[in-house]
Amino acid sequence: VQLQASGGGLVQAGGSLRLSCAASGRTTSSGTMGWFRQAPGKEREFVAAIRWTGGSAYYDDSVKGRFTMSRENAKNTVYLQMNSLKPEDTAVYYCATVERFGIPALSRRDSWYDYWGQGTQVTVSS
Numbered sequence: 001v002q003l004q005a006s007g008g009g010l011v012q013a014g015g016s017l018r019l020s021c022a023a024s025g026r027t028t029s030s031g032t033m034g035w036f037r038q039a040p041g042k043e044r045e046f047v048a049a050i051r052w053t054g055g056s057a058y059y060d061d062s063v064k065g066r067f068t069m070s071r072e073n074a075k076n077t078v079y080l081q082m083n084s085l086k087p088e089d090t091a092v093y094y095c096a097t098v099e100r101f102g103i104p105a106l107s108r109r110d111s112w113y114d115y116w117g118q119g120t121q122v123t124v125s126s
Helices: none
Strands: 002-006 009-012 017-024 032-038 045-051 067-072 077-082 091-098 120-125
Touching: 002 091, 017 032, 017 091, 017 120, 032 067, 032 077, 045 067, 045 077
Parallel strands: 009 120
Antiparallel strands: 002 017, 017 077, 032 045, 032 091, 067 077, 091 120
C-alpha cells in the first residue's frame, strides 16, 4: 500500500488548509486511515482517524471542533479539513493506514499502522 499526502503549506493563524491522502494498492475495503503530526523536537501525535467502512471520524481533543476528517471511498482518498489554525498546529502531517479492524483506542496509536505517507508540512504563522 502506498500513501501520497498533499495540501500542506503556509497559512496565517485563523486560516484554513485541506490535506489529502490518496491510497493505492489497498488489498481490502476495510481498515482505518489516520492522520498524525510531528512538530520539531516533539513526538509524533495522533490527530484524527476514520474507518473506510463507515462511521464518524474521531479526533484528538486539541483539534476537535476545528478539524474535520472525511473519506471518498471511490477515490481511496481521505481529507483533513483544518480550520481556525493555530501556530501550535505547525508540524509535518502524516497519513497512515492499516488494513484490519481496530477499536478507536488502537487507532490513536502510531504503532497500530502499517503504512505511512511521506508527510506534508503545515506552517501556521502568528
